[in-house]
Amino acid sequence: MLVALSWTFLLLPLQSVSAAVGGSLGERVPRLYHTGLCRILGIDIRVVGSLFPRRPALLVANHSSWLDIPILGSLMECSFVAKAEVSGWPGVGTLARLQRTVFVERSPRGMGVHVRRLGERLEEGGRLVLFPEGTSTDGSHVLPFKSAFFSVIGNAADKAIPVQPVTVAYVRIEDRPAGPRTRPKVAWFGDMEFVPHLWGVLRLDGLSVAITFHDPVPEAHFESRKRLAARCREIVAMEHARLLSLTG
DSSP states (O other): OHHHHHHHHHHHHHHHHHHHHOTTHHHHHHHHHHHHHHHHTTEEEEEEEOOOOOSSEEEEEOOOOTTHHHHHHTTSOOEEEEEGGGGGSTTHHHHHHHTTOEEEOOSGGGHHHHHHHHHHHHHTTOEEEEOTTSSOOOSSSOOOOOSGGGGHHHHSSOTTOOEEEEEEEEEEETTEEOOTTTGGGTOOOTTOOHHHHHHHHHTOSOEEEEEEEOOOOOGGGGGOHHHHHHHHHHHHHHHHHHHHHHTO
């Protein structure tokens, strides 16, 4: 806990400056922070496939833990899409804003405004990471992907923006295959409180996560945002099930 807090306060001024300056520095510093945090937490990250280099780009991933943020953030320069209430969380909200997180509300009434914000960020040449399940799970399955935010692809000026599915699977926890008894130590879902969960994560004796970068979805699936969402979910869910089956 002390090392994680020290690392956070050490980089906080640098992150503040880099966020104000923007450009490549504003992206590299958050990645440096996430990389250091993952090392402090002792997370073993195994990567299959490769990040699509072209930008702007939209990456869509399954979501089961707040750990998904530093893990994915350590692998690439990017910004995340998060629910609006995260901006008000002490400490976490500040870090999220420094990474230029796009905060969105789930209500249909404000959907158009948020989709435009996402489109603007993509038009700036950003790389956005979206968790289209709309919530986190216990890590045993992948929920259907909500299609609403996939409409950002159609609203962006560049209609050729790639959409790359990403699978996140926690495969070993405390040097044992992840299972129903151990996943809640990592998965953060339902009405779990953040601080007790964070303390539990800090006490873990080893954690391995498998990240699969899939090929971008062919543009033929872009004709319908529902078709695009369903195809991305199919790709992510199949790989997630395969990775969990390997753990026994």
